[in-house]
Amino acid sequence: MIAHNLVALPVVLPLLAAAVAVLLPPGRKPWLLATGIAWLVFAASLALALRALGGEVLSYPMGGWEPPWGIEYRLDAANALLMVLIGAVAAAVFPFAGPSVKRELGEEKSPLFYAALLLFLAGQLGIAVTGDAFNVFVFLEISSLASYTLVASGKDRKALTAAFSYLIIGTVGATFYLIGIGLLYALTGTLNMADLAARIPEVAETRAAHTAFAFIVVGLCMKIALFPLHLWLPNAYTYAPSAVTALLAASSTKVAVYLLIRFVYGIFGADFSYREMPLAWLLIPLAVVGLLSTSLVAIGQNKVKRMLAYSSVAQIGYMVLGIGMASSLGLAAALLHVFNHALMKGALFMALGALVYRVGTSRLHQWRGIGRRMPWTMAAFVAAGLSLIGVPLTVGFVSKWYLVLAAIELGFWPIVAVIVIGSLLAVIYIGRVIEVAWFEKGESDERCEAPLSLLIPTWVLVIANFWFGIDTRLTVGLAELAAQSLGGTP
Amino acid sequence: MNLLGHYNYIVVVVLMMLGFYTVIARDNLVKKLIGLGIFQVSVFMLYISIGYVSGGSVPILTEGVTLYSNPLPHVLILTAIVVGVATLALGLALVVRIREAFGTVEEDEIRLKEDAEG
Amino acid sequence: MSHHLILRVVAKFLIPLILVYGLYVHFHGEVSPGGGFQAGVLVASAFILHALIFGLNKTRPIARPGVLKAIAAGGVLLYGGTGVAGMLFGGEFLHYGVLAADPVKGQHLGIILIELGVLFTVASVMLLIFYAFAGRQKPEAQ
Numbered sequence: 146m147i148a149h150n151l152v153a154l155p156v157v158l159p160l161l162a163a164a165v166a167v168l169l170p171p172g173r174k175p176w177l178l179a180t181g182i183a184w185l186v187f188a189a190s191l192a193l194a195l196r197a198l199g200g201e202v203l204s205y206p207m208g209g210w211e212p213p214w215g216i217e218y219r220l221d222a223a224n225a226l227l228m229v230l231i232g233a234v235a236a237a238v239f240p241f242a243g244p245s246v247k248r249e250l251g252e253e254k255s256p257l258f259y260a261a262l263l264l265f266l267a268g269q270l271g272i273a274v275t276g277d278a279f280n281v282f283v284f285l286e287i288s289s290l291a292s293y294t295l296v297a298s299g300k301d302r303k304a305l306t307a308a309f310s311y312l313i314i315g316t317v318g319a320t321f322y323l324i325g326i327g328l329l330y331a332l333t334g335t336l337n338m339a340d341l342a343a344r345i346p347e348v349a350e351t352r353a354a355h356t357a358f359a360f361i362v363v364g365l366c367m368k369i370a371l372f373p374l375h376l377w378l379p380n381a382y383t384y385a386p387s388a389v390t391a392l393l394a395a396s397s398t399k400v401a402v403y404l405l406i407r408f409v410y411g412i413f414g415a416d417f418s419y420r421e422m423p424l425a426w427l428l429i430p431l432a433v434v435g436l437l438s439t440s441l442v443a444i445g446q447n448k449v450k451r452m453l454a455y456s457s458v459a460q461i462g463y464m465v466l467g468i469g470m471a472s473s474l475g476l477a478a479a480l481l482h483v484f485n486h487a488l489m490k491g492a493l494f495m496a497l498g499a500l501v502y503r504v505g506t507s508r509l510h511q512w513r514g515i516g517r518r519m520p521w522t523m524a525a526f527v528a529a530g531l532s533l534i535g536v537p538l539t540v541g542f543v544s545k546w547y548l549v550l551a552a553i554e555l556g557f558w559p560i561v562a563v564i565v566i567g568s569l570l571a572v573i574y575i576g577r578v579i580e581v582a583w584f585e586k587g588e589s590d591e592r593c594e595a596p597l598s599l600l601i602p603t604w605v606l607v608i609a610n611f612w613f614g615i616d617t618r619l620t621v622g623l624a625e626l627a628a629q630s631l632g633g634t635p
Numbered sequence: 636m637n638l639l640g641h642y643n644y645i646v647v648v649v650l651m652m653l654g655f656y657t658v659i660a661r662d663n664l665v666k667k668l669i670g671l672g673i674f675q676v677s678v679f680m681l682y683i684s685i686g687y688v689s690g691g692s693v694p695i696l697t698e699g700v701t702l703y704s705n706p707l708p709h710v711l712i713l714t715a716i717v718v719g720v721a722t723l724a725l726g727l728a729l730v731v732r733i734r735e736a737f738g739t740v741e742e743d744e745i746r747l748k749e750d751a752e753g
Numbered sequence: 754m755s756h757h758l759i760l761r762v763v764a765k766f767l768i769p770l771i772l773v774y775g776l777y778v779h780f781h782g783e784v785s786p787g788g789g790f791q792a793g794v795l796v797a798s799a800f801i802l803h804a805l806i807f808g809l810n811k812t813r814p815i816a817r818p819g820v821l822k823a824i825a826a827g828g829v830l831l832y833g834g835t836g837v838a839g840m841l842f843g844g845e846f847l848h849y850g851v852l853a854a855d856p857v858k859g860q861h862l863g864i865i866l867i868e869l870g871v872l873f874t875v876a877s878v879m880l881l882i883f884y885a886f887a888g889r890q891k892p893e894a895q
Binding site: 283286290331 | 674
């Protein structure tokens with residue numbers, strides 16, 4: 146029974162657990178439940194990934210209704226990579242959330258907070274696994290609504306305005322997506338992704354198909370926070386509670402990037418996206434401008450959390466660059482960077498949360514000499530920062546290496562230069578933090594390390610950054626398999 | 636191209652642009668939410684009018700009727716309406732709390748207060 | 754609004770009717786337009802009418818927020834539980850056909866249970882949203 150229903154379980158478990166969490170009394174119990182569920186989900190997604198790595202495509206008819214009439218859950222290598230990613234991030238962030246959220250928000254509202262966290266998880270996993278275009282919209286909105294509430298739960302009053310503008314832009318993006326799906330349904334009469342992919346070539350010449358494509362791509366780019374549609378992201382990340390920021394940064398935009406890849410390559414097909422529609426001319430310039438400009442803005446920030454938020458927008462530029470190259474290697478690099486960036490940003494935001502736990506602020510000038518006071522926490526920050534820069538032996542290096550290879554393969558030499566400049570800019574903004582934290586003198590040298598309950602999950606992700614930087618078999622294998630199955634060449 | 640034959644699309648586009656313009660151009664947060672509502676409703680209209688089959692009956696099994704409207708878009712929109720309700724409730728709740736925290740629902744005034752905080 | 758005699762008499766007369774109509778929309782939703790969502794909104798509207806006429810302070814003790822929260826979660830669990838039952842009986846999640854020996858009967862049973870969960874959740878969430886907005890004190894008055 147479990148083997149048969151394994152595909153559905155990662156979505157069903159958190160969904161039901163969210164309802165249970167509401168019923169629990171305030172305190173530690175909702176957190177314990179959420180953490181247990183996150184670990185179960187991670188185990189299930191690993192089991193699924195192992196089956197997908199064997200080249201198997203799992204199809205699960207929801208409610209016993211056969212596709213293409215019913216909702217199909219469909220798992221191939223691309224979904225499996227994303228599910229492992231979400232499961233792994235949740236399994237690391239949820240244990241971290243307990244002490245961090247208790248310190249930042251208190252425990253009176255913990256049942257509702259963890260219910261929202263679990264709903265967010267269910268929505269993300271649902272997007273990853275579903276094979277139905279409308280079902281994607283529903284899960285997108287479940288996870289988005291949960292994340293608006295989570296952002297608004299931040300203590301600063303600016304969290305409210307940040308959540309509000311996130312809500313407006315997120316809803317407009319989702320509605321754009323809905324318009325696109327509606328037009329596609331009118332054209333083809335189906336909502337199943339595989340069925341859509343089979344029927345779109347017949348109608349590829351029509352203007353309605355072009356409009357649908359434009360609406361879907363722009364809608365998803367709002368969710369991705371691709372420059373210049375990224376304006377909601379810096380405030381939302383800055384004012385959300387630390388654990389929420391780690392979770393959002395590591396999974397939310399990544400899922401939207403996956404959706405963009407799925408639609409551009411899997412459903413419309415690279416031929417339509419790059420020959421019929423000028424997608425490369427849209428994505429590559431925006432990615433390049435966004436990557437450079439937001440990296441520069443990141444250097445000027447005096448709040449570390451905000452700096453990392455801008456760096457997230459810049460890193461999205463790398464992923465979109467890989468998508469825009471329209472080659473198998475570029476696509477594999479983009480998928481790889483989705484996974485790797487989640488690992489490094491998750492680790493960075495968690496280390497930041499652990500530092501904020503003791504210091505109480507992420508303002509850089511109050512971090513003077515923090516490296517001597519919290520050496521292990523700051524070391525985690527630096528290690529993850531090295532990965533963000535792309536130093537060899539880290540995951541950041543692996544995905545940037547593949548991106549450079551993809552650019553060279555196509556002869557895009559200016560792109561190679563952009564990638565290198567982007568990495569140098571990352572050296573500057575991470576370097577600023579290191580300088581203040583290690584080389585400037587603080588008021589006291591007293592040791593005040595973050596508690597182990599925060600350090601252990603953080604270091605688990607940091608070690609994952611190095612592990613997958615050295616042993617790239619699982620990630621590169623899945624990414625290449627996914628790129629092949631999506632058909633990367635136009 | 637027959638304009639009257641496509642009048643449902645014209646209604647959809649007019650509503651869509653009205654709503655979208657309101658979302659972008661208005662500073663009042665409640666008006667933004669109203670605009671968002673109009674924008675979403677225009678998409679609901681798009682789906683519902685797509686489902687209509689000319690001459691078709693209500694999609695409930697009745698004797699002597701062979702041609703039905705397509706119920707699927709209607710069911711999809713039922714889901715989307717629920718999502719819209721949840722979004723509106725959450726948005727208004729945020730506006731209430733913004734009003735309590737900042738004493739105003741005008742975006743430009745809120746921004747001034749935020750900038751003053753640094 | 755204690756002096757509005759007509760409103761109070763009419764409301765007392767209407768509220769039970771609205772509740773019954775809500776249940777009708779639910780249980781008849783299988784064969785005619787309707788279902789848990791519509792029924793839930795109708796049931797909630799009966800309570801909201803009560804609150805508008807008699808005041809929030811009279812409605813809250815009848816439908817207490819804590820209880821409503823439990824009902825809302827219970828509705829989701831009923832929905833999900835029916836889905837999981839489908840798995841336990843050897844089908845897929847939300848596969849109602851396997852719930853009874855006869856697949857058609859199973860479909861009947863499944864859809865009624867699912868929609869009942871929807872009814873519980875929608876009615877209580879609508880009411881909770883109403884409470885949250887109507888019962889919010891001005892910050893100065895707190």
